[in-house]
Amino acid sequence: MGMEILKGSAEFLMGISQHSQLLQWLGENENNIGVAFTGRSNVGKSSLINSLFGKSTARISKTPGRTREVNIFQFFLSNDGKKDTSLPPLYLFDLPGYGHAEISKEMSHNWDLLMKTFFDNITKQVKIINIQDARHPDQSADKQFFDFLKRYRLETTLVFNKMDKIKTQKDKAALKKIKPQLFANYKNVKYIHFVSAESKEGIKELHDSILGGLLTAANIHSTSDLS
Numbered sequence: 001m002g003m004e005i006l007k008g009s010a011e012f013l014m015g016i017s018q019h020s021q022l023l024q025w026l027g028e029n030e031n032n033i034g035v036a037f038t039g040r041s042n043v044g045k046s047s048l049i050n051s052l053f054g055k056s057t058a059r060i061s062k063t064p065g066r067t068r069e070v071n072i073f074q075f076f077l078s079n080d081g082k083k084d085t086s087l088p089p090l091y092l093f094d095l096p097g098y099g100h101a102e103i104s105k106e107m108s109h110n111w112d113l114l115m116k117t118f119f120d121n122i123t124k125q126v127k128i129i130n131i132q133d134a135r136h137p138d139q140s141a142d143k144q145f146f147d148f149l150k151r152y153r154l155e156t157t158l159v160f161n162k163m164d165k166i167k168t169q170k171d172k173a174a175l176k177k178i179k180p181q182l183f184a185n186y187k188n189v190k191y192i193h194f195v196s197a198e199s200k201e202g203i204k205e206l207h208d209s210i211l212g213g214l215l216t217a218a219n220i221h222s223t224s225d226l227s
């Protein structure tokens with residue numbers, strides 16, 4: 001069984017909409033280890049978080065008002081089915097979505113400030129997950145996000161969600177074929193996964209990859225079987 005993300009263990013700590021408050025939290029929780037989820041609105045970020053961390057983890061992030069906040073959760077791993085308490089705290093950051101069709105200047109300015117504060121103040125111990133819609137890869141909003149992200153040199157995993165919507169082998173192959181181009185364009189991207197939060201295709205592999213990143217960050221050289 002080995003180590004796993006302990007399903008249902010993610011506890012909502014707070015939702016932050018003010019960059020000054022975010023700066024304070026990150027200052028008080030220096031060198032935090034975790035994983036941050038980013039993506040265009042509606043790509044299935046909440047659904048994916050729920051498939052990885054347990055059913056209703058991201059429900060809170062969907063409540064009106066919270067969608068524009070950095071939502072912070074703490075979670076645990078399990079070791080052979082038992083809650084692991086040997087690791088430092090692990091954090092899940094559900095970052096506000098981007099690419100809204102209609103958004104005021106003020107809101108978009110606040111998003112910029114929040115993101116800059118977040119990425120300026122986290123370390124390599126936070127793994128970045130960028131979720132895209134498998135049917136619409138590399139949209140202009142995604143390109144802009146990667147353009148912003150590249151200065152930080154943080155290890156990023158690109159996840160194409162909604163694979164269940166891609167029906168033909170031909171379309172699947174076409175999507176997988178753009179992988180080398182994406183790796184070439186986005187130097188931060190170290191892994192690319194193809195998943196479906198709906199059918200659960202690819203979720204196990206994504207889980208194991210996130211777990212590996214967390215354990216490396218926590219400097220745990222686990223001998224347990226991660227597969």
Ligand code: GDP
Nearest residue numbers: 041042043044045046047161162163196197198
């Ligand atoms: P968020 O705004 O990025 O948090 O997206 P949600 O998780 O709320 O998902 C947006 C919509 O896409 C919802 O109607 C979900 O049911 C749907 N959805 C999410 N993931 C998948 C998936 O893998 N396949 C399909 N077919 N629909 C999905």
